Amino acid sequence: MKSFLHLDKTEKLRVGDIPQRVYEQDESVILEIPFNEYTVKKISGNTCLFRNEATQPVIQLLRVSAYGHDCLRISLSSTQSMSDSSDMLNPSTMADKIKLSVVENSTGFEIIDSHQNIRAKINCKPIATKHWSDLLPAREKSLEIEWFPDGKVAVPFKSYDMFAHGSSDSLPLAYVEKNDKIIRTIYSLEARHNECFVGTGERFSKMDLAGRTITLENTDGLGVNSHRTYKNIPFYMSNRPYGLFVNTSSKTHLSLADISTRSAQGLIEDSELDLFIIGGGNLKNILRNYCSITGFSPDLPLWSYGIWMSRMSYFSADEISTIGQRLRKEDFPCDVLHIDTGWFEKDWVCEWKFSAERFPNPSQFIKDLKDQGYRVTLWQTPDISSKSDLAPLAQEKGYVPQLNDTGESGSDFSMQDLVGQIDFSNPEACKWYKNELLKPLLEMGTAAIKTDFGENIIMDADYHSIPAEKLRNLYALLYQKNAFEATQEVYGEGQSLVWARAGWAGSQRYPLHWGGDAESSWEGLAGSLRGGLHLGLSGFIYWSHDVPGFHGAPDFMNTWPSDNLYVRWTQFGVFSSHFRYHGTTPREPYEFPAVSNIVRDWWKLRYALIPYINEQAKQSTQNGLPLLRALILENEQDPTCWYIDDQYMFGDDFLVAPIMNDQGKRDIYLPAGEWINFWTGEKLPGQQWLLNQQYSLHQIPLFVKRGACISVYQHAVSCTDEMKPEMITKTIVEEGFQGLTTCSTLWEKSPYQIQDKKVIDYV
Numbered sequence: 001m002k003s004f005l006h007l008d009k010t011e012k013l014r015v016g017d018i019p020q021r022v023y024e025q026d027e028s029v030i031l032e033i034p035f036n037e038y039t040v041k042k043i044s045g046n047t048c049l050f051r052n053e054a055t056q057p058v059i060q061l062l063r064v065s066a067y068g069h070d071c072l073r074i075s076l077s078s079t080q081s082m083s084d085s086s087d088m089l090n091p092s093t094m095a096d097k098i099k100l101s102v103v104e105n106s107t108g109f110e111i112i113d114s115h116q117n118i119r120a121k122i123n124c125k126p127i128a129t130k131h132w133s134d135l136l137p138a139r140e141k142s143l144e145i146e147w148f149p150d151g152k153v154a155v156p157f158k159s160y161d162m163f164a165h166g167s168s169d170s171l172p173l174a175y176v177e178k179n180d181k182i183i184r185t186i187y188s189l190e191a192r193h194n195e196c197f198v199g200t201g202e203r204f205s206k207m208d209l210a211g212r213t214i215t216l217e218n219t220d221g222l223g224v225n226s227h228r229t230y231k232n233i234p235f236y237m238s239n240r241p242y243g244l245f246v247n248t249s250s251k252t253h254l255s256l257a258d259i260s261t262r263s264a265q266g267l268i269e270d271s272e273l274d275l276f277i278i279g280g281g282n283l284k285n286i287l288r289n290y291c292s293i294t295g296f297s298p299d300l301p302l303w304s305y306g307i308w309m310s311r312m313s314y315f316s317a318d319e320i321s322t323i324g325q326r327l328r329k330e331d332f333p334c335d336v337l338h339i340d341t342g343w344f345e346k347d348w349v350c351e352w353k354f355s356a357e358r359f360p361n362p363s364q365f366i367k368d369l370k371d372q373g374y375r376v377t378l379w380q381t382p383d384i385s386s387k388s389d390l391a392p393l394a395q396e397k398g399y400v401p402q403l404n405d406t407g408e409s410g411s412d413f414s415m416q417d418l419v420g421q422i423d424f425s426n427p428e429a430c431k432w433y434k435n436e437l438l439k440p441l442l443e444m445g446t447a448a449i450k451t452d453f454g455e456n457i458i459m460d461a462d463y464h465s466i467p468a469e470k471l472r473n474l475y476a477l478l479y480q481k482n483a484f485e486a487t488q489e490v491y492g493e494g495q496s497l498v499w500a501r502a503g504w505a506g507s508q509r510y511p512l513h514w515g516g517d518a519e520s521s522w523e524g525l526a527g528s529l530r531g532g533l534h535l536g537l538s539g540f541i542y543w544s545h546d547v548p549g550f551h552g553a554p555d556f557m558n559t560w561p562s563d564n565l566y567v568r569w570t571q572f573g574v575f576s577s578h579f580r581y582h583g584t585t586p587r588e589p590y591e592f593p594a595v596s597n598i599v600r601d602w603w604k605l606r607y608a609l610i611p612y613i614n615e616q617a618k619q620s621t622q623n624g625l626p627l628l629r630a631l632i633l634e635n636e637q638d639p640t641c642w643y644i645d646d647q648y649m650f651g652d653d654f655l656v657a658p659i660m661n662d663q664g665k666r667d668i669y670l671p672a673g674e675w676i677n678f679w680t681g682e683k684l685p686g687q688q689w690l691l692n693q694q695y696s697l698h699q700i701p702l703f704v705k706r707g708a709c710i711s712v713y714q715h716a717v718s719c720t721d722e723m724k725p726e727m728i729t730k731t732i733v734e735e736g737f738q739g740l741t742t743c744s745t746l747w748e749k750s751p752y753q754i755q756d757k758k759v760i761d762y763v
Contacts, residue, residue, distance in 0.1 A: 004186060004253060004255070004259065004265070004267040005040055005047055005176075007040055007176060010178055010179070011176050011177065011178045011183070012037055012176065012177050012178070013037070013038045013039075013040055013049070013174060013175075013176055014035035014036060014037055014038070014057075014058060014174060014175055014176075014177060015035060015036055015038050015049070015051075015142070015171055015173075015174045016033045016034075016035055016060075016062075016142075016143040016171075016172060016173035016174060017033065017034045017035070017036055017057065017141075017142065017143060018034075018124050018141060018142075018143060018144075019031040019032055019033050019062075019109075019122060019124070019143075020032045020033070020034055020059070022102050022104075022109045022111075022122065023102065024100065024101055024102055025063075027065065027066075027097045027098070027099045027100065028063050028064060028065040028097075028100060029063075029064045029100045029101070029102055029111050029120075030061050030062070030063055030064075031061070031062040031063075031064065031122070032059050032060075032061060033059070033060055033061075033062050033143065033173070034057035034058070034059055035057055035058045035059075035060055035174070035175065036051050036052070036055070036057045037051070037052040037055040037057075038050060038051055038052060039051075039052050041166075043166075043167075046167055047167075048166040048167050049166050049167075049168060050166050051140070060076060060175075061076075061077075062074065062075070062076050062173070063075045063076075063077070064100060064111060064119075064120060065097055065100070066097060066098040066099075066100055066113050066119055067094055067095045067096070067097055067098075067276075067293070068095025068096065068098065068289075069095075069098070069113075069115070069117070069150060069151065070095070070149060070150045070278060070279045070280045070285070070286075070289050071095060071149055071276055071277070071278050071279070071289055071293065072119060072120070072147055072148075072149045072276070072277045073274070073275070073276050073277075074147070074273075074274075074275045074277065075272070075273065075274045075275070076173070076175070076185060076272065076273040076274075077272045077273070077274070086247060087249070087474060087477055087478065087481075087506060088247055088249065088294055088474075088477070088504070088505040088506040089247065089293060089294060089295075089506070090292075090293065090294055090295030090296075090506065090509065093291070093292045093293075093295060093296060094292055094293055095289075095292060098113045098114055098115070099113065099114045100112070100113055100114075100119060101113075101114075106125075107121075107123055107124065107125040108121070108122040108123045108124035108125060109121075109122040109124070110122070113151070117148070117151035118148055118151060119147070119148050119149075119151060120145055120146065120147050120148060121145065121146040121148075122144070122145050123144040123145070123146075124141075126141060127139055127141055136164055136165050137165045139160075139162070139165065142159055142171075142172060143157060143159075143172040143173050144156070144157065144158045144172065145157040145158075145172070146158075147277050148279075149242055149277040149278055149279035150279025150280055150281060151279075152279065152281070153240055153241065153242055153279050153281075155189055155190070155240065155242050155277055156189065156190040157172040157173060157187065157188065157189060157190075158172060158188075158190050159171055159172045159188055159263070161188070161260050161262045161263055169259055169260035169262075169263065170188035170259070170260045170262065170263035170265050171186055171187075171188055171265075172187070172188050173186070173187055173188075173273075174186040174187075175273075181271065182271040182272075183269070183271060184267055184268065184269050184270070185267070185268045185270060185271070185272065185273035186265070186266070186267050186268075187265060187266055187273060187275065188260075188263040188264070188265035188266075189244070189263065189264045189265065190262065190263065190264075191210075191238075191256070191257040191260075191261065191262055191263050191264045192240070193261070195210060195238055195239060195240060195257060195264075196208040196209075196210055196238065196239045196642045197209040197210050197212075197236050197237070197238055197239075197256040197257070197264065198236065198237055198534065198537045198630070198632065198642075199233065199235055199236040199237050199243075199534060199537045199538045200214055200216065200232065200233060200234070200235070200236050200254060200534065200538065201216070201229060201231045201232040201233035201235075201503070201534065201535060201538050202221075202229045202230060202231035202232070202233075202503070202515065202516075202531040202532075202534060202535045202538075203229065203530065203531065203534040204221075204224045204225055204226065204227075204229065204527040204530050204531050205227075205530060206530070206643070206645055207530075207533065207534075207630065207632075207642060207643055207644060207645040208642050208643055209236070209256050210256055210257045210258075211256070211257055211258050211261075212255075212256055212258055213253065213254070213255040213256075213258045213259060214227075214253070214254045214255075214256070215227075215251065215252070215253050216232035216233070216234050216251065216252040216253070216254065216473070217232060217251045217252075217472065217473065218230060218231070218232050218454075218455040218456070218472065218473050218475075218476060218502055218503075218504065219455050219456060220453075220455050220456060221455075221516045221517065222517065223516070223517055223518060223519050223524070223527070223551075224515060224516055224517075224518045224519070224524060224527035224528050224530075224531055225519065225523055225524065225527045229531070230455050230501050230502045230503065230516045231476075231501075231502060231503035231504070231507070231513065231535060231538075231540075232252075232473065232503075232504065233503070233504065233505050233535075233538040233539065234246035234247075234248060234252050234254075234505055235290055235294075235505060235538055235539065236254070236256065236264075237283055237286055237287070237537060238264070239283075239632075239636060239642065241279075241280075241281070241282060241283055241286060241636065242277060242278060242279055242286065243276075243277075243278035243279075243280075243286040243287070243289070243290050244264075244275060244276070244277055244278070245275070245276040245278065245290055245293060245294070245505065246266060246268060246274070246275060247274040247275070247276060247505075248268050248270050248272070248274065249470050249471070249472075249473045249474035249504065250268055250269045250270035250469060250470055250473070251268075251269040251469065251472075251473070252266060252267070252268050252269070253266060253267045253268075254266050269469065270470075276290075276293055278290055278293075282636060283537075283632060283633055283636050284623070284625060284633055287537070287539065287624045287625065287633070288623050288624045288625075290539055290624070291508070291539050291624035292624075294505050294506045294508070294509075294539060295506055295508065295509040296508070296509070296541075296621055296622070296624060297508045297509065297511050297540070297541045297542060297620070297621055297624075298493065298494065298496075298509070298511070298621060299493070299494040299617070299618060299621055300494070300496075300497050300511060300512065300542065300617065301491075301494065301495045301496075301497070302610070302614060302720045302723070303335045303336070303375055303447070303719070303720045303721070304335075304336075304448075304497055304512070304578060305577075305578065305579075305610045305613050305614060305617075305720065306333070306334065306335025306336065306579075306606075306607065306610070306719060306720045307332075307333065307334045307335060307336070307579050307580075307581070307603055307606065308334075308335070308336035308337075308338055308377070308578070308579065308580035308581065308582075309323070309327065309334050309336065309337055309338065309580075309581050309587065309588060310336075310337070310338035310339075310340060310580060310581060310582040310587065311340070311581075311582060311583055311584075311585070311586055311587050311588075312340045312341060312550075312582065312583065312584050313339065313340035313341045313342035313343075313347075313379070314337075314339050314340070314342055314343075315342035315343075315347075315358060316358040316359065317358065317359045317360070317361075317362070317365040320337055320339065320365075320369070320376075321365070321368070321369070323337065323588060324337055324369060324372060324374050325372075326588070326590060327588070328372065328718055330589075330590055330596075330600075331600060331718075332589055332590075332599075332600055332603055333603055333604060333606075333607050333716075333717055333718050333719060334374070334603075334718070334719065335373065335374065335375060335719045335720055335721075336374065336375045336376075336377055336447070336580075337369060337374050337375075337376055337377075338376075338377045338378075338379070338450065338499075338580070338582070339376065339377070339378055339379060340379040340450075340582070341379055341414075343355065343358075343359060343378060343379070345357075346387060347414075348381075348385075348413070348414035348416060349385045349387050349388055349414075349416065350380050350381045350383065350384075350385070350388070351388050351389060351390055352380065352390075352437040352438070352440075352441060362444060363444050363445065366444060366445035366446065367445060370445060373718055373719030373720075373721045373722070374719070375447035375448070376445065376446055376447060377446065377447050377448040377449065377450060377499065378441060378446050378448075378449055378450065379450045379452055380449055380450065380451065380452065381452050381453045382421045382422045382424075382451075382453060382454055382479055383416075383418050383420075383421055383453065384399075384400050384418060384419050384420055384421070384422065385414075385416045385417065385418060385419070386416070386417040386418065386419050387416060387417075388419075391419045394419065394420070394422070395419055395420075397428065397429075397432070398423070398426060398428070398429070398464065399422060399423060399426065399428070399429040399432050399433075400419055400420030400421065400422060400423055400429075401420050401421075401423045401458070401461040401462055401463045401464070402461060402462045403419070403420055403458060403460070403461045404460040404461060404462070418458070420458060420461060421457050421458065421475070422479075423463050423464050424475065424478035424479055424481075424482060425463045425464045425465045425466040425471055425478065426463075426464035426465065429464070430478075430482050433482055433486075434482055434483075434485065434486040434489075435486075438483060438486040438487070439486055439489070439490060442486060442487055442490040442491070443490055448487060448496075448497050448498060448499060449483050449486075449487065449498055449499070450498070450499040450500075451479055451480050451483045451498045451499065451500045451501075452500075452501055453501065453502070454475055454476040454479045454480070454500070454501065454502035455476065455501070455502040456472070457471060457472050457475050459472065473504045474504055475502075476500070476502030476503050476504050476507055477503070477504045477505075477506050477507045477510070479500075479502075480498050480500045480502075480503075480507055480510040481509075481510050483498045483510070484496060484497070484498050484509075484510035497511055497512055498510060498511070498512070499512065499513075499514060499544075499580075500512070500513045500514070501513065501514060501516055503535075503540070505539070507540075508539045508540045508541065508542075511540075511541075511542045512542035512543070512544065512577070512578055513535070513540060513542065513543055513544075514543070514544040514545055514546065514578075514580065515528045515531050515532055515535075515543065515544070515545040515546070516531075516546075516550075517546070517550040517551055518545060518546055518549045518550050518551075519549055519550070519551055519553050520548055520549030520550070520551065520552055520553060520559070520560075520561040520565060520583065521549060521553055521565070522565070522660045522661055524549040524553075525548075525549065525565070525568065525569055525572065525658065525660055526646060526660050528545040528549075528572075529572070529645070529646060529648070529658065530645050530646075532545065532576070532628050533628065533629075533630045533645060533648060534630075535626075536626025536627075536628055536629060536630060537626070537630055537632075537633075539624060540626060541577070541617065541620040541621065541624065541625065541626045541627060542577045542578060542617070542626075542627065543576065543577055543578070543626065543627075543628055544573075544576055544577065544578035544579065544580055545572075545573070545576065545580075546580065546581070546582040546583055547569045547570055547572070547573040547579065547580065547581045547582070547587070548561045548565050548566045548568075548569035548570065548581075548583070548587070549561060549565070549569065549583060550582060550583050550584065551583065551584045552583075552584055552585060556584060557584045557585070558584075558585065559585075560585045560586075561583070561585075562662075563592055563594050563595045564662050564697065566592050566595060566599070567595050567598055567599060567602075567697055568658065568659050568660070568697075568700070570599050570602050570603075571602055571658060571659070571700045572656075572658045573606075574602050574603075574605055574606045574609070575628075575650040575654060575656045575702075576627075576628055576650075577613065577617065577626075577627040577628060579606060589603075595697070598697060598698055601698075604716065605739075607713060607717055607720075608712050608713050608714070609710075609712065609713075610713060610720060610723070611711035611712060611713050611723075611728045612651065612653075612710050612711045612712065613627065613651070615711055616651035616652065619652075627650060627651055628648055628650060629648055629649040629650070629651070630644075630645075630648060630649075631644050631647070631648065631649060631669075631671055633649070634649055634671065635671040635672060638671055638672065638687070640669060641669075641671060644669055646658070646660065646666075647668065647669065647701075652705070652708070653704055653705045653708035653710060653733070654678075654702065654703070654704055655670070655671075655675065655701075655702070655703040655704070655705075656700070656701075656702060657700065657701035657702075658700060659695055659700050659701075664694055664695045664696060664697065665692055665693065665694050665695075666693060666695075666701065667689060667690065667691050667692065667693070668689070668690040668693055668701045669688075669689055669690075670684055670685070670686045670687070670688050670689075670690065670703065671686050671687065672686040672687050673686040673705060673706070674686065674705070674706035674707075675703040675704070675705065675706065676703060676704045676705075676706050676733050676734070676735065676737050677702075677703055678702040678703060678704055678737075678738075678739040679699055679702065679738065679739060680738065681735060681736040681737045681738050682735075683706060683735040684703070702739070704733045704737070704739075705733065706733060706734060706735070707732065707733065707734065708732070708733045709730050709731070709732055709733075710730065710731045710733060711728050711729070711730050712728070712729055712730070712731055713727060713728055713729075714727065714729055715727055
């Protein structure tokens with residue numbers, strides 16, 4: 001355990017041994033496991049473990065429960081059983097428990113469910129050897145259990161992962177104690193030499209995470225091109241296949257075939273270990289089963305699939321109204337005008353009130369825009385500034401935590417002094433936030449709240465009911481839960497959302513989330529896509545990103561994105577579940593006049609595809625599949641797809657390969673099946689590479705499954721309010737299909753000309 005074990009002189013390591021007793025209790029099975037004390041020593045730079053024979057083992061109970069046919073829950077806890085009331089869990093969609101029983105045999109024990117499926121094998125048989133030498137001590141028998149989450153795929157707790165006596169790079173089950181109390185828990189699952197891993201939240205790295213050690217602790221990502229990330233999720237999937245969900249909000253370290261290439265292991269900075277090992281036979285089923293444990297995403301309103309226009313920030317009602325009028329005048333369809341930090345009396349000082357000078361009549365302002373087909377959404381932060389008029393009340397009532405005087409502050413661009421973040425572990429603070437701060441804005445007509453930040457909390461503070469070390473990761477979920485519920489109380493089910501940056505397991509129940517502060521560069525685009533793909537493999541069906549990146553480079557506030565990047569990121573946005581422009585400089589298309597006509601056409605294509613997107617989203621709320629979908633979800637038996645992180649499926653039918661360079665070139669992989677080129681109608685067989693393909697700025701590599709039935713809105717609209725269900729048509733994609741001609745009426749005002757169902761050259 002080279003990297004996981006860092007013990008001080010007051011800490012002890014205890015390692016699990018062969019169970020002394022295995023018995024049934026209620027519907028579960030209990031393993032009485034002796035944990036022996038080990039001494040940790042450094043020898044020649046290596047961490048070596050030596051059992052302390054002078055001490056007595058401590059007996060701990062490992063509880064095994066089966067949730068349905070595809071999930072095992074393995075819990076090491078000081079309590080009799082693990083609760084289903086965790087904020088990460090969603091009991092209403094969890095599978096019912098199945099009764100487990102124990103059978104003893106010649107090698108140990110088997111755990112069998114009520115359908116006679118073997119769910120675990122516990123090997124107590126001595127290690128088989130053929131004696132040759134006494135030069136080194138014999139290897140001690142250790143805990144060895146094969147888990148069968150779905151009764152078929154074996155996922156073993158096993159560690160023969162050693163070089164010599166005392167030198168081990170993994171431990172099947174262990175914990176660290178201090179003052180006779182467990183403070184960290186450790187587990188290891190077997191990893192094979194060719195095993196791949198995906199998920200763990202919003203990773204900005206390659207698709208296969210094998211060979212990575214990852215710390216799951218939310219923080220401000222400061223972009224999308226580092227190990228830092230806003231949304232860590234303690235869940236991954238393996239191509240074995242199985243999934244593992246670590247039910248904790250504590251800081252968690254995962255080493256996926258890295259510290260040891262033979263182990264997928266974790267260290268949880270928590271006194272309890274609660275693992276859900278998830279089967280299902282394939283990745284799609286595993287992902288659905290994970291969502292049944294932590295919750296599925298709900299339906300979102302149709303208007304949310306339209307275009308959102310924003311920048312950091314608009315500062316007055318007049319400015320926003322002028323922008324809305326110009327978008328309509330220049331025939332740019334749009335549904336949302338978002339106001340970022342600039343709607344308060346003092347920029348960045350969030351008081352949940354409009355500036356009286358710059359927004360003199362906010363109710364009328366919002367109504368006027370709604371009459372034009374625009375929703376208004378508002379930015380906020382959970383931080384309470386010392387400059388805020390709310391600070392005295394928040395401190396007096398305990399709506400913010402009691403700070404310890406260390407000068408620590410949360411992440412905040414404004415660098416303002418904070419009295420703290422709203423303490424969402426305090427029920428009274430939640431009521432205040434929902435009823436006094438949000439509801440007046442929502443009842444005024446605000447369509448949604450952007451729940452920005454939430455990745456960091458002030459750690460040296462006393463929160464109401466959750467210790468800071470357990471609240472940090474959970475904070476994002478509680479923050480979004482309260483904002484979502486307030487919105488739902490005003491607008492109802494299916495008409496509510498938030499726009500959130502941070503996340504943890506279960507946050508998908510309170511959509512939607514975007515990818516954070518990407519740099520306006522090709523690397524920012526690539527990093528954003530990677531983050532979205534991994535998040536989609538972690539239970540989040542909706543996801544968006546700032547088009548065309550959030551901040552400039554090298555000048556954060558004053559470097560504008562290039563025309564090429566603006567168009568290419570727009571094309572990526574069209575094929576994302578949600579589509580928002582945002583950044584530190586103006587993002588309106590008419591600010592990029594050389595390419596604004598191209599952008600208009602892509603916006604119209606987006607609106608044409610909203611019926612398809614809406615249909616796919618409704619399916620995803622049932623099956624947990626993301627709209628922006630890694631190729632492995634449809635092609636997990638294809639080894640190539642486990643390494644592709646720069647193209648994706650959009651829903652069931654579209655294959656999208658964004659262009660990420662000024663040259664307009666890229667390689668494209670077509671998975672198994674038959675594909676129709678969206679632009680030319682050419683039929684192409686799958687499982688082939690198209691190398692060094694050239695695309696003009698007007699197009700991207702875009703393919704549709706042959707035989708797909710695509711719902712299309714064929715008529716030009718300025719917003720989704722103008723869409724009528726009876727006007728939706730369905731198009732079967734076969735050879736000869738040409739995407740633009742299916743929406744010919746959309747292009748009446750565009751530079752494309754339709755003639756004899758063929759697209760004439762761009763004018």
